[in-house]
Amino acid sequence: MTPHPAPPFDLWSWLPAWQETWLAGLDPQGIGQRLRQQRLSRLIEQTLRESPLYARRAVGACHLADFQPIGKAELMAHFDDWATDRRITRHAAEAAVRAADGVADAWLGDYLVWTSSGTSGEPGIFVQDGPSLAAFDAIEGQRLLGARSAPSVSALWGMARRFAYVGAIGGPYAGHVSLQRLRRLVPAPWTPQITMISILEPLQQVAERLQALQPDVLITYPSCAVALAEWQAQGALQLTLDQLWVGGEQLSATHRQRLRDVFGCGVRNSYGASEFYSIAFECSHGRLHLNDDWVVLEPVDAQGRPMPPGEFSHTTLLTNLANRAQPLLRYELHDRVRFTAERCGCGQAFPVIEVQGRSDDALVLPAARGGTVTLLPLMVESVIEEEAQVTQFQLLHRADGRLELRLPGRGADGQAAFARCRQALQSCLDRQGAAPQRLLHGAQPPQRDPGSGKLRRVIDLSPAR
């Protein structure tokens, strides 16, 4: 067995990132804005010089607004011309993803690589360099609890604190890889005890493992936390949590209150993406503050025009000010975001944003042995993506209780894809203890939500909802 290469960590990026993040936190409008401008100028200059793709697309560009928005599909199609390091090729990155077993090994000596599917359904490979990992460390370390200055790291990752992460751990996904990296970087005796539990495990099994583990901090998706809260409310689960950290999906006010009431602990939401891991942090007033010293967000309408404060965007353009190896300028993030005009009562001067992110439903289905089982949306998505190799789909739990799968086509390819999905879903239902279901092949392709324009992939229309 070959030993794992060390996780990437660049001290000479980490020290200035930690110091600059701290200074920006003291004065977001002054020092923070100056740092943002410096980073943006350097990013534009280096990207135009060293990324053939951006250089072709933005001839003569000087300002961020000179760059046309770019999506994941285009970046993935021109992957070898995207990075500023010519060793970063799609062939090599895909091999690294296939070889990765989620333990945050350094790739090409300096990088960490992770994958995403995201709500657009187009898989992406994102390469993180030393400066971007340093920025995430500094943001998470200093702003995790919404503090104005650097809190003690040991207060967050202290000795004898037990963490449980219930998430997607079947591949090199951003959350999983980041926690594995942290676990390998922090020396004993401060090494956090983090137990990783797959979101694909039946919920009952997840609850039993958590009950035996008794974590101090539970990290998961809102849909999973809400499903576990029902177990806790019924007494089937008895956790005494210090903190519940959620992210990756929409957290409604009703769900937040439910989680607070049932678990009786602080609930911390966050907003990040594979494209930038720590976009916004939650303050003591429960608002999301944008880390705008490290990331630029532009909420825009369907024609790409900027939205006024207070109005939700059609889509959002993201510029990552930390990553120089695989630059992202005006990247289409497909989240609906709005800036609120008023200052937050917490005193933080970082801008307040609200996000309409992914909001797929959990499905409650009849169990084979009576009662019900809950299928979390991420579980359904992972099974269809990984086992059936299908990324564009929509699964509906209809009002008549039947399951309907919509795929883009109904030709020979569509039929073959449907057969793979049916088999993958059926084995998932078996594993979860659900009663057998006949899956219908939808007559329509996946439909975007008429209000938000987003493609929701798991939708519950059943009367039990």
Ligand SMILES: [Zn+2]
């Ligand atoms: Zn605030």
